[in-house]
Amino acid sequence: MENIISIQILNKIPEIKRVCDAVADFNRQHSLSEKIIFTFHLAIDEILTNIISYGYTDQNDHNIDIHYSLKKNQLKLKITDDGNPFDPTQAPKPDLKSDLEHRKIGGLGIYLIKNMMDDIKYSSENGKNTLVLTKKCDYK
Amino acid sequence: MQVKIEKIENIYIFSIEGNLDSNTAGDLEKKLIPVIDPNNTRFILDFSELNYISSAGLRVLLSAAKKLNQFRGKLILCSVKKDIKEVFEIAGLLPIFPIVDDPEAAAQKILQ
Numbered sequence: 001m002e003n004i005i006s007i008q009i010l011n012k013i014p015e016i017k018r019v020c021d022a023v024a025d026f027n028r029q030h031s032l033s034e035k036i037i038f039t040f041h042l043a044i045d046e047i048l049t050n051i052i053s054y055g056y057t058d059q060n061d062h063n064i065d066i067h068y069s070l071k072k073n074q075l076k077l078k079i080t081d082d083g084n085p086f087d088p089t090q091a092p093k094p095d096l097k098s099d100l101e102h103r104k105i106g107g108l109g110i111y112l113i114k115n116m117m118d119d120i121k122y123s124s125e126n127g128k129n130t131l132v133l134t135k136k137c138d139y140k
Numbered sequence: 141m142q143v144k145i146e147k148i149e150n151i152y153i154f155s156i157e158g159n160l161d162s163n164t165a166g167d168l169e170k171k172l173i174p175v176i177d178p179n180n181t182r183f184i185l186d187f188s189e190l191n192y193i194s195s196a197g198l199r200v201l202l203s204a205a206k207k208l209n210q211f212r213g214k215l216i217l218c219s220v221k222k223d224i225k226e227v228f229e230i231a232g233l234l235p236i237f238p239i240v241d242d243p244e245a246a247a248q249k250i251l252q
Contacts, residue, residue, distance in 0.1 A: 013162055038192065038223040043196045049162040096232030100209050105202050108231050109195035115230045 004069040011062040046109035055083025087122040157189035160197030181213030188219035191227040218246040
């Protein structure tokens with residue numbers, strides 16, 4: 001069975017679904033748990049939404065590359081874009097404690113992913129941002 | 141995402157089906173937020189057919205709760221799947237959104 005998928009999309013919100021669906025199909029083909037399917041759906045959705053919504057200062061089309069792989073029992077999601085440099089691993093912790101009136105919702109997406117993944121690494125090189133997320137799974 | 145809206149006596153029940161994400165959150169926002177006013181302050185959101193929620197979905201729910209708070213209203217979630225409940229937990233939203241097992245329990249709680 002193929003253990004890696006690569007997808008290239010344009011910086012448009014409706015494109016996100018294509019990536020989520022392809023990764024969910026991959027996870028189901030490998031009999032991974034519903035929990036894993038949910039977690040990677042969330043990670044892809046949140047990261048791509050951030051890149052597409054805030055990553056570009058021009059109105060041009062840009063490509064975003066997504067590689068998703070399974071090796072032994074480790075899943076790896078790698079996302080590369082040519083938007084503004086942004087390191088989500090350094091994002092401040094969101095407001096989790098204020099009462100309803102004062103609660104702010106910014107930064108929750110990244111915080112959710114940090115909690116659900118085993119590791120997240122960011123690098124910026126030659127005008128490209130690369131984010132690599134890894135998580136162990138029960139694949140044998 | 142599909143939304144079914146019912147009004148029983150003075151309680152609105154929104155049954156949300158599918159995925160609540162950056163693609164669909166705006167649609168729920170258009171349907172839910174304008175309905176909230178001083179005369180419509182009791183809302184049950186039935187998540188039994190909701191498979192997925194992202195921070196974009198949480199943002200809409202928080203806006204609804206904030207607007208309801210101005211009118212001393214209530215918003216209760218029911219039939220929430222485990223993975224979705226975990227998202228609320230990590231996001232620190234369990235103190236803000238009461239979650240009960242089923243629509244009957246939600247109706248009881250909203251009338252308290």
